[in-house]
Every structure is written in structure tokens, then in C-alpha cells.
Amino acid sequence: MGSLGKGRSETVSYEYGSKSTDNMFRAFNALGQIAFAYAGHAVVLEIQATIPSTHEKPSKVPMWKGAICAYFINAICYFPVAFIGYWAFGRDVPDNVLQGLQKPSWLIAAANLMVVVHVIGSYQVYAMPVFDLIENNLVKTCHFRNGFPLRLIVRTSYVAFTLFIGVTFPFFGDLIGFFGGFGFAPISYILPSIIWLVIKKPKRFSLNWFMNWICIFVGAVIMLASTIGGLRNIVADSSTYKFYS
Template sequence: MEEVAEEAQYFRSEIALLNFSDATFKPPLSPLLIHIDPLLPNGHTCSASESDPSPTSQHQQEQHHPKDAWLPITESRNGNAYYAAFHILNSNIGFQALMLPVAFATLGWAWGTVCLSLAFVWQLYAIFLLVQLHEYVPGIRHSRYLFLAMAAFGKKLGKVGALFPVMYLSGGTCVMLIITGGGTMKQLFKTLCENDNGKTCNAHALSGAEWFLVFTCVAILIAQLPNLNSMAMVSLVGAVTSITYCTLFWVLSVKKGKPNNVSYSSSLSQEHTPVAKISDVLNAIGIIVLAFRGHNVLLEIQGTLPSNLEQTSKIPMRRGVSMSYVLISMCVFPLAIAGFWAYGNQINDGGLLYSFPEFHKRQITKFSMGAIYVLVIIHCLTSFQIYAMPVFDNLEIRYTSIKNQRCSPLVRTCIRLFFGGLTFFISVTFPFLPRLSTLLGSMTLVPITYAYPCFMWLSLKKPRPRGIICCFNVALGSVGMLLSALLVAAAIRTLALNGLDANFFRP
């Protein structure tokens, strides 16, 4: 009896879901169930194959064990290649790409273009590795990055290596979006309220924390959509707005002409010590490397696509990736090249988002500038949904593991309100978090994007030892980890020299 009780406790725990992160495939149109031997009410066990023909036994499974069908990432698998492209575009293109001309100001035309091209190809290769690993074993799907890491590296090592980076890149990105979106709302109000003579109107302006609260409330209101697949149209809006404002920034920067005394020489001074030059170069490379993101939600996006034994989700996902990255390349490369051409080494450290209004304030109407700010705000709101979804999913895994039942609409709403309140509190407490983005991104985004996919491929696919593919992935993953360490060291040195204005609770 004790053994039966222990076995039942095991099945009710989260471990069952972690070990089998997605369900084994059943015949088409049948529900996807976790690949474990479920404990029936009479104390006996039955295999999945025995339970397939019986709707009653399937219902018993759903009543007694957490299922992917309960969770927001995999609740709906009716997506397609276009939906995947919408999600990828919405999560990959963002305000971080507006920083690329800053990197070119340090690296120059040639090395800037080379580094940007290499980073683009490298992270795209890592994406296709992840797409393949999503269903590396027929019948098993890994719809969460953390679970794939645990399958590749082992439960303990996978959690140690991937838990913090994945959770930071989800929750931390949401905090960054609140700070950026709320700050842009404040800038929008200031722009529209400012008179032609430069004086601000008498309208009451909200404080920084109040703008953060407005942004968070709107973001959590949108987040009430039940699952990731239901947010496809939200991601479409985010993709359109992000492509639009990225295009407007570089087109208008070129059209309005260059400021006076623009120079394209490297910002590296001859008076700098070799260590200082290396640090500046690494910081510039860090800007380029961190401009590409979204790998931590890629498997989750692929988890919304249908799959069965006859046709996997790899084909539509590859189509979605291909479509989205054609558009991403059409945004990223012009932003970097045209932005650097327009401003040279006079580019503001905040990138095009601050340089454009600084140099062309008198050449563009406030309503046009306001429209660009609105596009940035809308994209921040929609991108928030993609990065918050893994956190919602993780919290619901905890709930379903404890309660052994699906989250009710009320519980789901409370979970999302809790997350919204937590991210709002962190954004108000640490409004200087963007100044730590290079340091934190080097610790989290670089391994997740550039190194882990290569090592996971080696662990799970087990290519021929000392073969070309094996050596290539070992080298690429090792360089990725080395790059992460170097970028962390350069970011720490920069913070030590420049200091950190830690304006706690004063956004």
C-alpha cells in the first residue's frame, strides 16, 4: 500500500510533467496525453495504449494528472506557419535593434557589418537547431526551453544552467518593456503637450511610476487572453508596429539629412589603453549580439503548432522562421547601416530612439513624432504578452501539480494580476535596470541563444564523435560561452568606471 501511495504521489507531482514535458502522440484528432502509466481509481495501472480506445479512461487521466492541455502554452495547438511568424516577429524585433548604430560607431563600417552578419547567421543556425530538437524523438515534444535543457543536460544540471536565464529573459524582459513602454508614454505626453515655443502646457503630467502603472494595467488587460495561440492577432499587430517604426526610424533619418560635422571614424581614442579599447569593442559586440532575442520562447511558439506521427511541427515552424527572418533582416541591417550613416559617431548612447528626436526635432511635426512613439508603445504592449506567457505557464504548472486540476478562469486571472503587480513593483524599484541590460543579457541571453542549442544538439542527437558536425557544434558552443564570459567582464568594467545611478523608487 505504501508503494502504491508513493507512486500516486509521484504521478501527482510536477516531476511527471517535467520528465515528459509534452505528451506522446496519439492518432490524429485524439487528445495528447502525458506519457506515463496513469494510476486508475482502483489502484491498478494502465498503459497509454490501453486507454486510447476508451473515452472514459482518457477522462480519468485528465482528472488525475496534469496535462499539457491545461497549460496556456500548449492548451491550443491550432497554430500555423503564419501564426508562428507573427509570434517570432513580435518577440524578435524591438527597441534593442535601435541601438545597433551605437555599436557601429565603435566598430566602424567594416567590422560592424561583419559582426552583425556573423551574429545574424549564428543565431539563425541556433534557431533551426531548436526547431529540430523540439521533436528530436518521434512521439515526444518539448514545448518549453527549460524542459528541453533538462532532457539534454539532466534534470539537475539543466535546471541550474537554464532556469535563471529562461525566467530572467521572460520576467526580466517584461520589466524592461514596462520601463521602456512607460517611459515612452511619458515622452509621448511631453511631445504632444509641448507648445511650439518649447514650453509645456498646463496639463497635469503623471509621474514616472504612474506611467509605469498605466502601461502595466493595459498589458495585463490584454494578457487575459487564455493561451499563446489565441494571441496570434495580438502578435500580428505587434509585428506590424515593430516593422513600421523600425522602418520609419531609418528612412526618416536618411531623408532628413545628416547633422553637421558627422564623422565615421571609430570612437575608440588613441589615448585609450589596450584594455579600455578591448572593453569598448566587447561592449559594441555585446550590443550586436543582444539585438537578437526570442530563442527562449521559440519552443513555446512551436508548441502551438499541430503535430502527429505522420506530420511533425518542424515543417510549418521552419516556414514561419524563414518568413519572419526575411523581414527581420530587412529591418535590422538598414537600421544599423542607415542609422550609422545618418549620425556617425554623434549617435546618442540611447540609440535611434533618442538620437532621432534630438537631431530632427525641428524638422518633424510633434504629431509625427507622437505617432512613432505610439507605435513603440503598442509593440511593447504586444511583446509583453509573448514574454509573459512562459511565466504564466510555469505558475500554472505549479498550481495544477498541487491541485491536480485545470486552472479556473478566476485563478488564471489572479495569476496574471499577481505577475503584473510583481513586474510593476520591480520596474518601480529598479528603474535603472536598462543600464544593467548588457551585464544581465550577457549572463542569460548569450548562453541561451548562442551556446546551449549547440550543446543540446550534441547531447540529444549524438552525432559521430570527431565528425565535422560534432566538432563544429562543440567549437560554436564553446565560443558562445567564452563570449558570454568576456561580455560579462567588459560590462562589469564599464559599470565600475562609469558608476551606476541607482535611483531606487524614482523612475
């Protein structure tokens, strides 16, 4: 809505940049950002484990419906922002579209508030496995007593550390592409397909077999390309970064 209200900039350009190599690495980084945005597979199994499941009513039925609904909502939220943002800003669209808007101020404030609400909820879901891993290691190796004081200290310290990293290093888009390829592409595209092939053992050269191997190949390409692209962009853009900007 904000990009649509702002309209197209007078200097908007949809042409490729003059450096073809830079465009290639930016495209690689974009693949990682897409993988990061649609990387809900990391918590799917934990969510499904909380759903009651019986032979008559397996948990995969409501889980499949929920996954379709979730990705549909993601699509109707992300795609209009991407298309209209590119229409308004062209190739100079910022990593955070809100930074390119100046008005209306109430819309920008409301959007930032929704981001805060979203992060407060989603952060807990994604960080729970990390919390559990750190706390279990401290209990087993350092013999800390498991309880509320330990959870309070560990979780507060972890959130404060990630907040410090997020505020200190302003290369948001490059980092998302890097971690999207390095961390989320394997667990979203490669590992699930490998596990399916090992457990289900579909007939070789069948449609199911081909689809899983295509997912593995695509995931490997995204992982390598976006990791290289993100790392290269971080190095290339480091000269223009301003800490705590």
C-alpha cells in the same frame, strides 16, 4: 527614415574613443545586445508545441520556414536602423535612436506607438513561462487556489514590478547587453548545441560536430564578454545616471 532625413551631424565622428579599454568593454556589451535582439530561441519550442505534427507532416517543416521568415524580417528592420543611425550620429549614436531625433514629430510618435504595440504582444509571449512558474509555486507551496483571481494578481504585480524597474533605472543599453550575455546567450547558442550533440550523437570531427562545438565556443565567449562588459558599463556610467529621467 528619421536618421536619413536628419542627415549627418556636423560634428559626427567615426573614430575610436581615446580610451581603448572603454572601447573594448563597449564592444563586449554590444555583443550582448545583439544576442538579446536575436534571442527568439527561448520561445521557439513552446511555439512549435502548438503546431500539429504527424509523421507525414512534421511540425519542424513549417517551423523552419517560419523561423527563416521571422529572422529575415528582423534583419530588414534592424540592419537599416543600425547602418543609417551610425552614419548619421557616428560613435555618439544613442542607445535609443529616437532620442537623437527631433523631427519629424509624427514619425517619432508613430515609432513609439509601434514600440508599444510590439511590447504588448511580445511581452506576453516571453512572460508566459514566468507567469506559469510563479503561479505553480504559489499553488503548491502556499496552497493558493488556481484561477482567475490568482492570475490577475500575480500577472498584474509582475508587470507593475518590471515597469517600475524599467522606469527607475535608465541604463537601457547596458542592461540589455548584460542580460543578453548572461541570460540569452546560453539558451541561444550553448544549450541547443549541447542537447543536439547528446541526442543526435554526430560522428566526431564531422562537419555537424564541428559546427555545434563552434556554436558552443562562440556562445561561451559572448556570454562571458558581454556579461563582464555590461556589468562594467553599468558601474562606469552610474555617475551620470539620473533616475526617472
